[in-house]
Amino acid sequence: MIHAIQIPVDEQRPLYKVAINGLSSMQEAVGGYVQFIDLGPLHASMVMNEEGKLQKLPINRRATLMFWLLFPSVRHNDVIVGDAILVGLPDKDGNTTDVPQEVVDLLFGEKQLKAEFQTFDDDNKFNGNLMRFDDYFVAANYALGKAESWTAVQRCRVVLAED
Structure with a gap:
């Protein structure tokens, strides 16, 4: 099982x-x-x-x-x-x-989540902002929306907010 x-x-x-x-x-x-x-x-x-x-x-x-x-x-x-x-x-x-x-x-945890973005100029680094989310899918929707509007975004992800 x-x-x-x-x-x-x-x-x-x-x-x-x-x-x-x-x-x-x-x-x-x-x-x-x-x-x-x-x-x-x-x-x-x-x-x-x-x-x-x-x-x-x-x-x-x-x-x-x-x-x-x-x-x-x-x-x-x-x-x-x-x-x-x-x-x-x-x-x-x-x-x-x-x-x-x-x-x-990520899906059931008590900690907040944040969206992070990797730009074409740095394949080794993800950057985020101060936005915090309680739901993975709300954060994912936000990240995808930003990725659509920011042409420099190569990849995005949702991670636990450590701060």
Whole structure:
């Protein structure tokens, strides 16, 4: 059994932690065959319904915001549809693992969050501002809006506000 986070397509429903017990449990959580997307910087994977677009499932705005935040090349070109879950990256044997604690802290933590931006002139540095957020997806939406309006922004991310 692994620990995961469910991202319901219905925004009236909150995110919640779920126990996944094998492939059939994962398929039940997303409503069909599973497709994984490696979320690189978060050391996690997003799992969704592989046939969701063929089935014309509704857009999962929260999962899409996370996807767009991590992968600038897909912004406005691809979306996540239907319910999604977050799990950890596979272990050395290819087995799915628990969603990382850092992701749990971002989505459920008590600390505030901030958006940070990396500009084209410095690939090694992220800069932020004084804006603070209580919700990951509000922060992600803010970050993506700023990235759209600031042409110098190469990447953006949401992190825990340490200050």
